[in-house]
Amino acid sequence: MSHDVTHTRTQQEYEYDRKRANLGMRNQVTVFALMIFLTFIAFASVQAGMSAYLVAPLILLFAAVQVALQLYYFMHWSEKGHGMAQFFMYSAAFIAFTMILAFITIIWW
Amino acid sequence: MSSTAKKKGFGATIWDYLTTVDHKKIAVLYLIAGTLFFVIGGIEAMLIRIQLAEPNNDFVSAGLFNEIITMHGTTMIFLAAMPLLFAFMNAAVPLQIGARDVAFPFLNSLGFWLFLFGGLFLNLSWFLGGAPDAGWTSYASLSLASPTHGIDFYALGLQISGAGTLIAGINFLVTIINMRAPGMTYMRMPLFTWTTFVASALILFAFPPLTVGLFFMIFDRMFDANFFDHLNGGNTIIWEHLFWIFGHPEVYILVLPAFGLFSEIFATFSRKRLFGYSSMVFATILIGFLGFMVWAHHMFTVGLGPTANAIFAVATMAIAVPTGMKVFNWLLTIWGGNIKVTTPMLYGLGFIPSFVAGGVTGVMQASAPLDYQLHDSYFIVAHFHYVIVGGIVLALFAAAHYYWPLMFNQMLNETLGKITFVFFFVGFHCTFFIQHFLGLMGMPRRVFTYQGDQGWDLFNYISTIGAFLMAIGVILLVVNVIITAIKGEPAGRDPWKDGRTLEWAIPQPVPYYNFKQTPLVRGLDTFWIEKMEGNKEGMTYAEPISDIHMPNNSFIPFMISFGLFVAAFGALYHQDADKAWSLPVLIAGLAITFLSMIVRSLKDDLGYHIHKEELMNEKGGKK
Amino acid sequence: MDLKTKFTPQSWPAHPENATLEGKNKTLGFWIFLGGETVLFATLFATFLALKNKGPNGMEFSTQSLFELPLAFIMTMLLLTSSLTSVYAMYHMKNHNFKAMQAWIAVTVVLGLGFLGLEIYEFYHYVHLGFTFTQSAFGSSFYTLVGTHGLHVIIGLAWFILLMLRNSKRGLNLYNAPKYYLASLYWHFIDVVWVFIFTVVYLMGVLD
Structure with a gap:
């Protein structure tokens, strides 16, 4: 606990990690492209003037997918060691829901 | 930096406490501040009972009475009960899990100073034009109409102290997840640690809605927003929802640690392993979860509609199940145990029937149709005092006796402790039991007086007598503390002789680095296992003696909190046209806070190490 | 912790944000804090949904009459891109490439400033039309929700800038690596909130 344990990787380990990181980064760019695509569809479907009953659930779904991508890839949930982070964020999402x-059903208007 | 504790002058001691980041000293700070506010809230309670002792009393005026009941509720919940629980959490939890400190010592100190300055700000309202007077719930339509600055003090003060509470909650969560000693799995954690964990999670999720609600209130009152003003499209029910989305979990934030404390006490003084440990853990988590699903039972009479009322009624009744599990587990822990009736145990034995009584009336109110009858009557007052005093305050008193030797290395006088219990316990039932009947007879809550000859006169008088008995109990506890301090006999390690958990394994007074070597945990009730195996040291170690990393003391938490305290005055008087100084004060206060934060951020604060050689020379805290 | 240790890319740990106990605590604590932030924003969203289009009798403002999608689209693109650039910054942080990391953070800050500028322009425009914070409950709830997000953007930018400045001479070490990591998490969280704002406030506001 008192001193940092530093571990120098061997050349092979280092190169392997580097390669994986590069692949991971390429993956992130793909995720980004997907997010841009979803955003674009969402704006376009609203602009197209289709029925709100179709568009509203659709864009909410897109938002959920986009947020999941952001959390699992950009914020690294897909990597190990994020169990507690996920637990607290999912609990928060449940309470948020x-x-x-409640605020759109029993607030009196 | 030298580690050996020397006798310090008075000024140096004060400075030490102002800058400390040690969880044991912060526990003492919480205890002192919490007791101060408990006494203030208690005096307010006495004024209420004196006013209501007889019909048509004019001891205090109607307006002052409103201020007193508001401040009594607010002070007791936010500034007394929670900090006192934090005191015991800080004192015991890091030791129970075998940690050298909490995860964020700096934030621990920041949390305390925010709470203290928020509490001081709120209480300064008494001297600066009048206290808040819209009840501790501060329902929006009423509080928006309040002419004095009282509500502003309420909103800003709670905002500051709420931030402190949130920080403390996050700190405990990380501490319990990350700082456990080797072998301390989740299912080996003492129940007080478990309940602290769940209560902290509730703090994390319950305080943001309060923060937002208070901001809405601040914006509406001070910056002309329209969240609650129906003329401009606002909706006053929003405040009620936000307040209770916070307010109901708050009840569990308070009562779960109380359950944890009693679980420790029952197991210790029955000299038996806690019965049904896993079901206790499960019940704790379930209560925490359900606590978020029931807030609207405070709003049955708002008219949310039969569907909503039915859902919330059923969810509320469901909470009785895990709570019932806990009660039976406590009873079965005692049953067949080798019972020692010490003062903490006596409080525990008093707690079970008292709390069950409060729980039963809670289930009564959960039934929405009946709640229409009971709402806003003294029945409600009786109910929540049975839960809060019968549950939490009894736990706090029990913990004060139980953990006093851990915190101060001295034992409180047992005989005096038992006398204290008798006065407090009898006084408590005398005050509140009869209020159930006052409520059923139709006496509304929050009235400053009543007409004679409605059958309420005698019962109110009895209730007031009870309040005086409780006050005697509190005074006896203070006397006990003073006598013990003057005597100054060291209690030594494991003073109850029956300690089961790691905090009792540590030498007394607790060294400032807690554990010289991190302990290895080999099961539930770690210390008990070691004692039964004849281990004189009380601990199996997980590591050899090596350097210990310690955090540096810091004055910055005090400055950050002080800046917000100053800024709050600026925000408060901003709405008065004749106070041009308010804006500069607001800016100056925020500048103090942000500059302190920047200083903190720019410096590399790496802490220091206690070296192995120094540790070897020390005989583990014994002087 | 020792600041004198000099790292090479090869000796730099694979997860520098979790390499020390302090780092581990900070990362977990920050995630827990984000859980609280989630509930905070949920409260603001809930209030906005309850007070949307509510105002004094005969109020002329509504989500349909106010919001313009092209502006919201540009703002979204800026913020999404800045999220990617901060991923690049963290990529270089893990490779122990301090200069590249600082550069990508600078790009993130520029994009964030662009977003902030457009948001200020948008607010200014609405205020000019007479749709103010004090005009109606709709106004209060709109400015509080979007403004709280904007405040988070300001804090995120200040955090990034302060980190870049304080560490420009120090370089990358295990003491400040978690700080960078947390700032980037915060920035992603700001983006997460914005995804819901553009969907729930702007897109669903324009729908009828």
Whole structure:
């Protein structure tokens, strides 16, 4: 606990890690492209003037997918050691959902 | 930096406490500040009971009465009960899990100073034009109409102290997840640690809605926003929802650690392993989860509609199940145990029936149709005092006796402790039991007086007598503390002789680095296992003696909190046309806070090491 | 912790943000804090949904009459791109390439400033039309929700800038690596919130 344990990787390990990181970064760019695509579809479907009953669930779904991508890739949830982070974020999302549901149903208007 | 503790002058001691980041000293700070506010809230309670002792009393005026009940509730919940629980959490939890300190010692100190300055700000309202007077719930339509600055003090003060609470909650979560000693798996954690964990998670999720609600209140009152003003499209029900989305989990934030404390006490003084440990853990988590699903039972009479009322009624009744599990587990822990009736145990034995009574009336109110009858009557007052005093305050008193030797290396006088219990316990039931009947007879809560000859006179008088008995109990506890301090007899390690968990394994007074070597945990009730195996040291070690890393003390938390305290005055008087100084004060306060944060951020604060040689020379805290 | 240790890319740990106990605590603590932030924003969203288009009798403003999608689209693109650039910064942080990391953070900051500029322009435009914070409940809830997000953007930018300045001479070590990591997490979280804002506030506001 008192001193940092530093571990120097061997040349092979280092090169392997580097390669994996490069692949990972390429993956991130793909994810980014997908996010841009989803955003574009969302804006376009609203602009196209289709029925709100179709568009609203669609763009909410897109938002959820985009946020999941952001969390699992950009914020590294897909890597190991994020169990507690996920637990607290999912709990927060659950409470958020309950609260928003209450505010659009039982707030009196 | 030298590690050996020397006798310090008074000024140096004060400076030490102002800058400390040691969880044991912060525990003492929380204890002192919490007790101060508990006494203030208690005096307010006495004023309420004196006013209501007889019909048509004019001891205090109607307006002052409103201020007193508001401040009594707010002070007791936010500034007394929570900090006192934090005191015991800080004192015991890091030791229970075998940690050298909390995860964020700096933030621990920041949390305390934010709470203290927030609490001071709120209480300064008494001297600066009047205290808040819209009840501790501060429902929006009423509080927006309040002419004095009282509500502004309420909103800003709670905002500051709420930030401190949130920080403390996150700190405990990380501490319990990351700082456990080797072998301390989740299912070996003492129950007080478990309940602290769940309560901290509740703090994390419950305080943001309060923060937002208070901001809405601040914006509406001070910056002309329209969240709650129906003329401009606002909706006053939003405040009620936000307040109770916070307010209901708050009840569990308070009561779960109390459950944890009693679980420790029952196991210790029954000299038996806690019955049904895993079901206790499960019940704790379930209560925490359900605690978020029931807030609207405070709003049955708002008219949310039968569907919503039915859902929230059922969810509320469901909470009785895990709570019932806990009660039976406690009973079965005691059953067949080798019972020692010490003062903490006595409080525990008093707690079970008292809390069950509060729980049963809670289930009564969960039934929405009946709640229409009970709402806003003294029945409600009786109910929540049975839960809060019968549950939490009894736990706090029990913990004060139980953990006093851990915190101060001295034992409180047992005989005096038992006398304290008798006065407090009898006084408590005398005050509140009869209020159930006052409520059923139709006496509304929050009235400053009542007409005679409605059958309420005698019962109110009895209730007031009870309040005085409780006050005697509190005074006896203070006397006990003073006597013990004057005597100054060291209690030594494991003073109850029956300690089961790691905090009792540590030498007394607790060294400032806690564990010289990190302990290895080999099961639930670690210390008990070691004692039963005849291990004189009380611990199996997980590592050889090596350098210990320690955090540096810091004055910055104090300055950050002080800046917000100053800024709050600026924000508060900003709405008064004749106070041009308010804006500069607001800016100056925020500048103090942000500059302190920047200083903190720019410096490399790496802490220091206690070297192995120094540790070898020390005989583990014994002087 | 020892600041004197000099790292090479080869001796630099694979997860520098979790290489020390302090780093581990900070990362976990920050995620937990983000859990609290999630609930905070949920509260603001819930209030906005409850007060949307609510105002004094005969109010002329509504989500349909106010919002313009092209502006929201440009803002979204800026923020999404800045999220990617901060991923690049963290990529270089893990490779122990301090200069590249600082450069990508600088790009992130520029994009973030662009977003902030457009948001200020948008608010200025609405205020000019008479749609102010104090005009209606709709105004109060809109400015509080979007403004709180904007405040987070400001804090995120200040955080990045302060980090770049304080560490420009120090270089990368295990003491400041978690700080960079957390700042970038914060920036991603800001983007997460914005995804819901552009969907729920702007897109669903324009839908009828």
